[in-house]
Amino acid sequence: AKRSGKHLVKLYEPSMVDRRARDGVLAELLGDALHAGELQVVYQPLVDLSDGRPVGVEALVRWHHRDLGPVSPMEFIPVAERTGMITTLGLWVLEEACRQVRAWQLRRPGCRIYASVNISPRQLQEPTLVGDVLAVLSRTGLPATDLVLEITESAIVDEHAAVPALADLRAHGVRIAIDDFGTGYSSLQYLTRLPVDVLKIDRSFVSQLDSTPEGAAVAEAVIRLGQVLGLRTIAEGIETPAQAAELQLLGCGHGQGYLFARPMPAADLDDMMGTAPIR
């Protein structure tokens, strides 16, 4: 066993062994993170590009472990996916976000900002997803029409079982966004068949918008595609005024990015969540 163990280790690059060891540790620590109060939901405003007013917020989870410090969701979400923890974690984020956005809505009469929440591929496979989402909406009082679920392209295409669930949620008024659009799948045919309302233009295209003709071309193509199919487009990762101006010129409705605001704890957004433009 000793020999084969050594042999096994040799098959992998050292960095890969480190990676696996750390993932194992993260998986174990993540099991307690929720109960230990180490997780937090932060919110990044989504703005109307024509006037800079906040129209919604994307909920993003944060993990601060007392020994490891902050761990990026890019690192722990895939771990949570593998262990199945994402189901519990994802529902917790959903409920936090719906409760928070409802609180903002109630604080300011006429405020109809929406909550946009990431749903991982594994969550989409859960047979209880529709019931769980509807239960959260009823517990928190957030209208279904003020909830957007962000789903990645590959998840929606791979998991055909998810399509009826998404259609069901949509029939209740919940909107479905395709996250990181343009990075996942080669065929666009599925777009005409799937229950989708919003395309989120991936940051990789937005960041090339004012530097390469190719980036601008892809962003423009996605916006045109959205217009033809009757879908709203949202651009993510807007960092410069030039990018915002270009996207608006191309007809992109909403956007988010460091130019407007970073993801922040809810309390830091209280003042912003009225009707005033961010810039």
Ligand code: C2E
């Ligand atoms: P995402 O869904 O594509 O979220 C957007 C990411 O871009 C966020 O990173 C956000 O902080 C970052 N971002 C926003 N504006 C800018 C900008 O102007 N410039 C740059 N450089 N970055 C910007 P974050 O919060 O680290 O999250 C990373 C990913 O982790 C998310 O990508 C999402 O895939 C996943 N994630 C985060 N929270 C959740 C969650 O609650 N559930 C699930 N399933 N996944 C989550």
Ligand code: CA
């Ligand atoms: Ca997202």
Ligand code: CA
């Ligand atoms: Ca995204």
Ligand code: CA
């Ligand atoms: Ca992205």
